[in-house]
Amino acid sequence: MSSFRNQYIDINKWTRPGIKNNGVRKLTVHYTANPGATAANHYTFFGRTLPETNRTRPLSKQEFASAHIFVDRTDAICIIPLNEVAYHANDVQQIVNGQPYRGVAALKPNANFLSVGVELCIEKNGTFHPDTVARAEQVCAELCKMFKLDPINDIVRHYDITHKICPAPWVSNPQGFTGFKSRVKKRMAGTVVTGSVVSNPAVTHTDTGRFIKNTVVAKDGLVLRTQRSAASSMVLTLPNGTIVKYQLGSTVNGWGYVEYTNSKGQTFHGYVNVSYIKSDNELKSSGQKKSSSSKPKTTEKSKFSLPNGVFKVTSPLTKGxxxxxxxxxxxxxxxxxxxxxxxxxxxxxxxxxxxxxxxxxxxxxxxxxxxxxxxxxxxxxxxxxx
Ligand SMILES: [Zn+2]
Missing domain, CATH: 1.10.101.10 (PGBD-like superfamily/PGBD)
Known part of the structure; x- marks a missing residue:
């Protein structure tokens, strides 16, 4: 029985160009970067939503994107035949000597013609679920057999090809990816493999400075991110009241660097919006009184409020x-x-x-x-x- 099912999207110029590829030399692994979205959600997105959206956009704003197989905890769907091109690994992240960076020689010049793209869905908190990783191992083992590939050398990350931070959890933690490949190899040999590695995305941080230990998260679901930007990848989310360490002097444009160690002793780093963290030390040093405050304790509300009711395109347009x-x-x-x-x-x-x-x-x-x-x-x- 196959580890994935074929449910092909219709040919269209944005997501499934219908062009035959030039054979499969490598498998390229990705993460979807859409927290909580399933394989089936991506089938709909690339099959219907993105093409429909592009149809009404000027060419400069149209998006060309896809991949062959989407894997989540319980499902794996192949949305583009494996002998066709998908748009997954020919992006330009970096120019080197006047040429786009291309880190995998065997996939030059265009990896979309020479590799199958496998996307791992992520959980709401931005991580890979162990079941998703295990399913992706099965899928890759089957594909390696199909195309006579060696899992250790022939499974590459999107990052290896173009330097895109993808799959983020395995860019920050290359051992997670190494473990994945070796488990694929074991699965091909018929060895029983249990468990898998879940790890956090890449954070590059060069600041130095003392950490304040007792910094408290004052927002439920505060997102720890890989960069000082709400558009960067999520490392994980922190519940209200979580204790983290904040690095003094690390705040730039409202984003500061924190370190968080969970109950299992795993440590995570990243950037948070500092308006949602509070540090006793900083309050003391700025001369503010603590605890004797007469202010009633207020519950931190979400930054986003949303209206009730139904909103749609009306004539004239609804505004406000x-x-x-x-x-x-x-x-x-x-x-x-x-x-x-x-x-x-x-x-x-x-x-x-x-x-x-x-x-x-x-x-x-x-x-x-x-x-x-x-x-x-x-x-x-x-x-x-x-
Ligand atoms: Zn990717």
Whole structure:
């Protein structure tokens, strides 16, 4: 029995060009970077949502993207035949001597013609679930047999090819990837493999400075990120009240560096929005009184509030603060009304572009993709922003 099922998307110029590839020399592994979205969600996204979205965009804003197989905890779907090109590993991240960086010689000049792309879905907190990793091992073992590949040398990360931080958990922790490949090899040999490695994404940090031990997270679901930007990858989310260490002097543009050690002794590093952390030491040194405050304790509210009711494209367009709240929350999840436009299209008008952002979001999270904001969409957005 195959470890994956074929459910092909229709040929279209943005996600499945229908071009035959030039054989399969390597497998390229990726992570989806869409927290909580399943393999089936990605089938819908690349089969329907992205092509439909592109159809109404100017060429400069159209996105060309896809991969062959999507793996989650319980499912693995091949959405593009393995003898066809998918758009997964020919991006330009870096120019070296006037040429795009290409780190895997066997895949030059265009890895999309020479490798199969396997995407691992991530959990809501940005990590790989052990079951997803185990399933991906089965898929890769089957593909290695099919194309006569050696798992140790012929499974590469997207990062190895173009230097894109993908799959982020295995860029920061290359041992996670090494372990993955050796388990694929064991599976090919028929050895029983149990368990797998879950690890955190890459954080590059060069600041030095003393850490303040008793820094408290004051927001539920505070996201620890790989860079000083809400657009960077998530390392993990921290519950309200979590104790972390904050590095003095590390805050730039509102983002500071923290270290967090969980109950199992694993340590994670990354950047957080410092308006959501509180440190006694800093309060003391700035002369503020603590604990004797007469202020009642308030519950930290989510930064995002969302309106009730139903919002859709109307004539004339619905406008106002409520629409802006919807747009802002979607943008925080990277579903921009108009990426690259002023304020990414957050303008308070529920027009076709906002409806489209809602539609893309709905499609990715398994909701009816009608572009109409209602209670179900609200609940899903809220759950993800918590
Ligand atoms: Zn990738």
């Amino acid at each position: 603060e409520a629409v802006k709240q919807i747009q802002t929350a979607l943008a925080a999840l990277y579903y921009y009304p108009d990426k690259g436009a002023p304020n990414n299209g957050i303008d308070g008008y529920y027009g076709p572009k906002t409806a489209n952002a809602v539609k893309r979001f709905q499609s990715m999270y398994g909701l009816t993709a009608d572009g109409i904001y209602g209670p179900k969409t609200k609940a899903k957005v809220e759950a993800l922003l918590k």
